[in-house]
Amino acid sequence: MIERRDPAPPPVGRVVATEQKPATPHQFHFWTANETTIGIGAIVRVEGLGAGDSGRVVYGVVTDGFAYSDLATPLHDVVGAEGDPARAAENPTVRQEIRLWTAAVLRQKPEEPLQPVPLGQVHVASDVDVAQALRMDGYLGGAEPSAIPVGLYTSGALEAPVYLDADFLLGPEAAHLNISGVSGLATKTSAVEFLLGSIFQHFPPHKGRIAAVCFNVKGPDLCFLDQPGALDDEDRRRYERLGVRPQPFELVRYFAPFKADGVNLNTLRTHPDLVGDVEPLVWGLEEVLDFAEVLLNRDDIDAKADAFIDFLSDRVLNKEFDDGFGGSHRVQTFADLDGLFRAIFDGLELTGRSDMWRTHHIATIRKVRNRLSNISTRCKGLVADDGPSNDLPWGSFEDRTVYVVDVANVDPLGQDLVFARVVSRLREGLERRELGVDAVVVFVDELNKYAPADGPDTYVKKMLLDISERGRYLGLVLFGAEQFRSQVHRRVVGNAGSQIYGRMDMDELATPAYQVLSPATKIKLATLPVGELMVRHPHFTQPIFVRFPRPPVLRGRDGVERFAPAADLPFAEAVARQLWRLDRTVRPNTVRDLVDGRDEQDVRRALAETRRRRPGDVLAYFRKVLGSRVAPDAAHERAAVPPLGVITDEPY
Amino acid sequence: MSRSWVDAILAAGVVPASYVPDASLGRTDLEEFTGADPVEDPELRVHPLTGARALAPGAVGFLDGIEQWRVAGYAGVIPIVRAYVAAAIRLRGTDRRPRTVAEDAAELAITRLDRLSDAVCRALEGTGVRVLEISAEDAGQPARALPAARVEVQKARAALERRLAERRLSRLGADEWLVTDGVLSDSPELSAHPRALGVVKSHGAEYFDGPELERALTLPALHRTSVFRPKPRGARREIYSWYLRLWPWEGNDLLYGLLRVEARAHPDTIALASRISAWLVSERAPLATPDRRWDRLLYPIHDVETYLRARAPRDLFSPFGSRLPLPRTGS
Numbered sequence: 001m002i003e004r005r006d007p008a009p010p011p012v013g014r015v016v017a018t019e020q021k022p023a024t025p026h027q028f029h030f031w032t033a034n035e036t037t038i039g040i041g042a043i044v045r046v047e048g049l050g051a052g053d054s055g056r057v058v059y060g061v062v063t064d065g066f067a068y069s070d071l072a073t074p075l076h077d078v079v080g081a082e083g084d085p086a087r088a089a090e091n092p093t094v095r096q097e098i099r100l101w102t103a104a105v106l107r108q109k110p111e112e113p114l115q116p117v118p119l120g121q122v123h124v125a126s127d128v129d130v131a132q133a134l135r136m137d138g139y140l141g142g143a144e145p146s147a148i149p150v151g152l153y154t155s156g157a158l159e160a161p162v163y164l165d166a167d168f169l170l171g172p173e174a175a176h177l178n179i180s181g182v183s184g185l186a187t188k189t190s191a192v193e194f195l196l197g198s199i200f201q202h203f204p205p206h207k208g209r210i211a212a213v214c215f216n217v218k219g220p221d222l223c224f225l226d227q228p229g230a231l232d233d234e235d236r237r238r239y240e241r242l243g244v245r246p247q248p249f250e251l252v253r254y255f256a257p258f259k260a261d262g263v264n265l266n267t268l269r270t271h272p273d274l275v276g277d278v279e280p281l282v283w284g285l286e287e288v289l290d291f292a293e294v295l296l297n298r299d300d301i302d303a304k305a306d307a308f309i310d311f312l313s314d315r316v317l318n319k320e321f322d323d324g325f326g327g328s329h330r331v332q333t334f335a336d337l338d339g340l341f342r343a344i345f346d347g348l349e350l351t352g353r354s355d356m357w358r359t360h361h362i363a364t365i366r367k368v369r370n371r372l373s374n375i376s377t378r379c380k381g382l383v384a385d386d387g388p389s390n391d392l393p394w395g396s397f398e399d400r401t402v403y404v405v406d407v408a409n410v411d412p413l414g415q416d417l418v419f420a421r422v423v424s425r426l427r428e429g430l431e432r433r434e435l436g437v438d439a440v441v442v443f444v445d446e447l448n449k450y451a452p453a454d455g456p457d458t459y460v461k462k463m464l465l466d467i468s469e470r471g472r473y474l475g476l477v478l479f480g481a482e483q484f485r486s487q488v489h490r491r492v493v494g495n496a497g498s499q500i501y502g503r504m505d506m507d508e509l510a511t512p513a514y515q516v517l518s519p520a521t522k523i524k525l526a527t528l529p530v531g532e533l534m535v536r537h538p539h540f541t542q543p544i545f546v547r548f549p550r551p552p553v554l555r556g557r558d559g560v561e562r563f564a565p566a567a568d569l570p571f572a573e574a575v576a577r578q579l580w581r582l583d584r585t586v587r588p589n590t591v592r593d594l595v596d597g598r599d600e601q602d603v604r605r606a607l608a609e610t611r612r613r614r615p616g617d618v619l620a621y622f623r624k625v626l627g628s629r630v631a632p633d634a635a636h637e638r639a640a641v642p643p644l645g646v647i648t649d650e651p652y
Numbered sequence: 653m654s655r656s657w658v659d660a661i662l663a664a665g666v667v668p669a670s671y672v673p674d675a676s677l678g679r680t681d682l683e684e685f686t687g688a689d690p691v692e693d694p695e696l697r698v699h700p701l702t703g704a705r706a707l708a709p710g711a712v713g714f715l716d717g718i719e720q721w722r723v724a725g726y727a728g729v730i731p732i733v734r735a736y737v738a739a740a741i742r743l744r745g746t747d748r749r750p751r752t753v754a755e756d757a758a759e760l761a762i763t764r765l766d767r768l769s770d771a772v773c774r775a776l777e778g779t780g781v782r783v784l785e786i787s788a789e790d791a792g793q794p795a796r797a798l799p800a801a802r803v804e805v806q807k808a809r810a811a812l813e814r815r816l817a818e819r820r821l822s823r824l825g826a827d828e829w830l831v832t833d834g835v836l837s838d839s840p841e842l843s844a845h846p847r848a849l850g851v852v853k854s855h856g857a858e859y860f861d862g863p864e865l866e867r868a869l870t871l872p873a874l875h876r877t878s879v880f881r882p883k884p885r886g887a888r889r890e891i892y893s894w895y896l897r898l899w900p901w902e903g904n905d906l907l908y909g910l911l912r913v914e915a916r917a918h919p920d921t922i923a924l925a926s927r928i929s930a931w932l933v934s935e936r937a938p939l940a941t942p943d944r945r946w947d948r949l950l951y952p953i954h955d956v957e958t959y960l961r962a963r964a965p966r967d968l969f970s971p972f973g974s975r976l977p978l979p980r981t982g983s
Contacts, residue, residue: 070958072942080937091937093952094748 037156
């Protein structure tokens with residue numbers, strides 16, 4: 001992929017140094033002809049020729065440019081043109097001009113002793129030079145190469161592939177990637193889609209298996225990763241130059257919660273041709289209770305409530321539990337939990353013995369009941385009151401597979417819950433080495449929202465900080481994207497070993513986070529065309545501009561045009577569709593007849609159970625489960641309830 | 653060669669020196685009254701350039717030269733001068749950017765050989781540097797030796813420019829002109845060529861007196877005088893000439909913005925005088941600032957000078973630092 005250097009190409013410039021603008025070990029200046037391919041971001045090679053400099057080679061990247069003529073003062077131009085700008089252009093002689101460039105040193109060879117840049121000839125960097133300048137030679141070859149193509153460095157007619165080091169992009173040396181850029185210019189999502197494809201094709205075999213979990217938080221952005229997108233010849237040429245096959249992801253699994261009706265999926269990937277691939281994401285009490293902190297407002301959940309929730313998790317959930325009033329409970333669902341709460345309240349009322357139940361005050365119990373009961377209401381479709389859950393395939397993640405979790409249309413509270421739980425499970429799985437893969441890339445867009453620079457310390461923010469700071473040891477890698485980097489928590493962006501910048505807003509560039517960039521680099525960033533990025537990577541001592549091809553997958557916007565989302569199906573049709581996904585022999589009419597007149601909650605419960613068990617005969621099992629749960633409980637006479645004593649604010 | 657021959661004579665016993673004369677003002681015109689004959693009008697008149705269509709050659713070569721010198725050392729009281737002369741032609745084509753098409757340079761030693769010791773003479777001869785000699789009378793007195801050396805440097809520069817110009821004339825394209833900084837009449841070839849012009853900035857020579865002189869020196873801006881023929885003297889060849897005012901002199905000086913143009917002595921020159929003048933007026937811009945002669949210095953000539961100075965040996969320029977005696981070290 002790296003092409004050999006042409007023999008002795010002519011120099012394009014010469015280093016100049018004055019007392020006012022000397023050459024230093026980190027910066028130098030050079031001039032070129034007025035017509036030159038050199039521009040901001042160009043990589044150049046300086047060869048020392050003079051005494052003491054012979055053999056010294058310095059690589060630099062252009063960070064600023066200046067042009068001026070021998071005009072002593074603008075007034076002289078006015079005088080010469082007699083005040084007429086049109087005449088100034090008609091001067092018989094063009095003034096002497098200079099193109100003077102400032103370059104930051106990328107690398108010096110030899111590296112010791114570190115000396116000022118020699119006043120030598122300046123050459124345009126070749127492929128080999130780019131590899132040397134960016135220190136890519138250390139990981140492009142050798143016994144265990146770890147190079148991941150990220151884009152093409154382009155300068156004039158020269159194109160050179162630029163690679164990131166997998167050890168520094170995906171751990172363990174450094175990790176994480178942060179992408180900034182204004183919305184709507186195909187930067188953030190496209191760059192991640194391209195880079196994920198590149199990672200999947202070039203992830204070094206010695207590093208094991210890798211997967212990606214992508215949270216789709218807006219529109220149809222990530223809903224068509226398995227569908228081919230439109231590429232032109234230029235894109236294909238760039239793919240070839242980068243050594244990446246231009247093909248959509250081969251293994252993609254989509255997960256989306258249900259809508260409030262519990263049977264239609266809450267995603268834009270509902271076209272009949274595609275919706276069969278989308279698996280419902282449904283969680284029950286067990287999945288939610290560990291993350292109650294995410295859902296409960298810190299203002300009204302105090303230490304007492306925390307203690308009671310912990311009690312429920314440790315002592316009650318999934319266990320045979322005696323409520324102390326003669327009742328036995330096995331709490332597995334929100335409905336079971338509510339039954340326990342009712343039994344406690346009834347028992348306390350009937351016995352009238354105290355306001356306390358197992359050291360927990362009844363007010364605390366009522367508060368927790370109120371908050372937990374609301375969760376299934378607030379996250380309806382994602383959290384089920386009753387019935388089994390359907391989750392990501394923990395423990396059996398597959399190599400080179402993308403898991404898309406579509407929470408674009410989910411309530412923000414539900415998004416937080418999904419994010420917190422999925423990332424926690426990923427972390428647990430990687431810690432125990434039982435996830436099925438050795439590394440997972442987690443892509444989260446809108447980091448401004450999930451890890452804002454200011455605002456309260458939410459569970460999600462703490463979790464993102466934890467991944468940023470410790471994830472690289474586990475193989476849990478965060479690819480975060482945001483529009484305004486300055487508005488993301490600085491430890492989240494600061495821990496990203498690699499950073500990508502698309503076109504930036506000038507106001508954003510004026511913030512202190514960008515003060516290390518030269519004014520010219522900022523201007524280039526503010527006007528970057530689609531498909532061009534600025535990359536920072538631990539091996540690159542200066543930011544590098546690269547171009548990347550369009551991702552080989554269908555863009556979300558194009559996807560919803562080609563695969564228009566289907567309208568929500570009637571309840572019976574939606575149930576039939578869900579069953580058909582499990583067994584293609586299931587006939588909709590049969591399902592319609594089966595669920596006709598049944599309670600919808602019972603049908604949903606039966607559907608979830610069927611989905612969980614995945615039986616051989618889907619329809620038979622569904623019929624069986626449905627039949628076993630439709631019999632109503634017999635009404636029983638309730639004993640008279642004596643009044644409780646006065647409830648005080650003091651629980652003890 | 654620059655340092656080697658200086659090092660050699662210093663090693664031979666010459667006392668080092670660092671006298672650098674004031675910068676050269678370029679070649680000057682003759683400083684005496686010579687007179688002129690009218691050729692366009694019966695007497696010197698003023699011609700406005702209004703309506704004159706400027707000549708627009710496809711390509712123009714501009715010739716200029718520089719001279720730099722300094723006293724490299726003294727053998728007794730005899731100065732040994734190190735001089736550098738250079739000349740170049742920069743051709744301006746349709747892209748309006750001058751490019752060097754011819755250049756030459758020479759380094760010289762100027763002294764009086766018979767006043768030097770044998771060792772110093774041998775050292776000079778051994779290095780192969782070209783030596784110009786000043787007269788024995790001038791060499792005896794340092795106050796006269798240095799002006800004499802300056803004259804030798806000027807002669808060497810003029811000869812270099814002339815050689816370069818004459819070589820270029822033989823290759824001048826059909827639509828190409830050659831403009832020299834200074835007089836044409838030094839060279840038979842230049843003074844006879846139909847597309848050679850001399851642009852003279854200094855006005856030491858006096859061709860008129862009385863009302864004609866007043867007309868010439870109070871010429872309004874964007875006007876020219878009648879074409880006249882300076883009376884030939886000595887080796888100078890016959891040429892036609894006229895005055896041209898580039899900028900208004902009022903508020904400045906009589907010579908402000910005043911050029912004297914030389915061209916071949918031919919009727920066509922009279923026919924073209926206004927068009928050539930309009931062309932030269934168009935060369936006012938861009939201004940040749942920051943050169944203090946910008947009111948008369950054409951920018952392309954300034955460009956040639958800048959080019960030559962950029963390539964000249966740096967140690968011949970005036971030192972930036974003090975000329976206070978250096979502290980002695982060692983025993």
